[in-house]
Each structure stands twice: as C-alpha cells, then as structure tokens.
Amino acid sequence: MFDLNDVSLNTLASSNINISRKSMDKKKNNFGNIFLQLYRANDLFICNGRIGDDKGKGQFTCKNVSVVDYVIGSANFLTLLQNFSILETSKLFSDAHTPLSLSMCIYENEKRNHLRKGNFTPTEEVKKWDIENLDTFIENIDKTHTDIILTELESVNIQDVNHNCVNSIVERICDILVGAAKTTFGTYMKCDKQNNVKINGSKPRFDEDCRTARKKFKKSKRKLKRNFSPDLFNETKYLEKQYKRIMDKSIKNTARKLETRLVI
Secondary structure (H helix, E strand, C coil), X not given: CCCCCHXXXXXXXXXXXXXXXXXXXXXCCHHHHHHHHHHHHCCCEEXXXXXXXXXXXXXXXXXXXXXXXXXXECHHHHHCXXXXXXXXXXXXXXXXXXXXXXXXXXXXXXXXXXXXXXXCCCEEEECCCCHHHHHHHHHCCCHHHHHHHHHHHHHCCHHHCCHXXXXXXXXXXXXXXXXHHHHHHCXXXXXXXXXXXXXXXXXXXXXXXXXXXXXXXXXXXXXXXXXXXXXXXXXXXXXXXXXXXXXXXXXHHHHHHHHHHCCC
C-alpha cells in the first residue's frame, strides 16, 4: 500500500503517529493521483487527518466539500508537530479556503544544533482539555493513591492539621489529576520565550486604523467564543469584513505612496 521506506514508517510509529490517515473527501481525480505519487516517491507524508485536532477526521478545507489544502512533510518533520487543525473559514484569508493551523516545538532540534541562547529551558505542559475525553480522564485517575489519601483524611486528627499537612495533601491530589491529564491528553514541551529577541514589527501598510479594526474584531471573536449568539455571530462577521476592507485600503495607499517615491 505504501511506497515509503521502513525508516520513515518506524519514525511515525515510534511517535504514535498513524500511518493511515482519514479524509472526509472521498473523491479523487487524476491530479490527486499525481499528487499521491509525488509525495510517496519523495518519502513525504500528509498531516491532514493524521495529526493533532484533525487526527482521524481529515476535515474539508474548501467550501466544506473538498480537501485541497495540505501540510506535507517528512516523517521527522511530523514528529516536531504539537498540533494541526483546520480553522473556520475567514474572509480575511479567503472566500473559499479554510486556514490551516500548525504548531511545532523545535527545542530538541535547536539543542542539537547548539542554537540556544542563555538559559533556554523548556517545560513539560499538558495539552489542552477536551471535554469529549472526560470519561477517559476519569478512568485514568489513579484510584489506589486516591483511596490512600481518603483513608488518611478520614483518620486524621483535626487538632494535628497544619499548613504543611494541607499543602502535602493538595500537592498529592494535584499530582494525581495532572498524571491522569498527561495520560489522557498527552504532553508537549513549552519553550521559554523570555530570551527571545523582539523583532521590530513596524509595518507602514498596517496603520492605526488597521490596529483599531483588528482590536475590535478580536474582541468580538473572543466574546463569541465564550457566549455564542446569532447577533454576536453577525457582528463578528461584520467586523471581520470591515477589518479586511480597512487593511486592503491601507495596503493600496501604501503602494501608491511607494510608487510616487520611485525614481524612474
């Protein structure tokens, strides 16, 4: 089924990445066959339907009817991915295609190439909570250690309780819950950003009007995420279109100013 070498397949398997991927788009034409031959011949893999939030789904990326936008890379590249997801369609980017979101952790690669600056120390973090895995999370709670803590609490003399005793119990309970979360949702290495160099992000085409429009759009988007309503949804879509119009206008004005400064 696969024209790929065993090394790549073993790399995926060792990182718990599915060799077979899912896709909601069941149709395939001649261009699709050429594309499949291309990536197999070059020992590449498609991330869609295989990684992160899109794992086992392979969501549509164009007009909610087809998958035509991909992230492709080698097996080693896939092992660096923390998450991959298909976002909602946004007029800011395209009228038809949905944005693809990709996050990576390249700390180990930087460490191997001696690119660290200062005290570049990563920390292990638990991946985000998913309510769909609630039952699995409950099952992964260590019942043995939980029963031990309950037994100790039932037999404790209230007069002997102090801050150290309370802190110890709370810490042990936290360890149990964090351990269950790690088993259920997995972990990733969060890189310390305090030593990163801040790059000057000044862009003439992104003026104060653009910043104001972006601020309003993002604020509405956050409110919509917390508390969905049809009115707020329509308001967010309106602010999204307004933000795009203001950006397009600013880009055109910047281009005109640049043209007037060019010497022919």
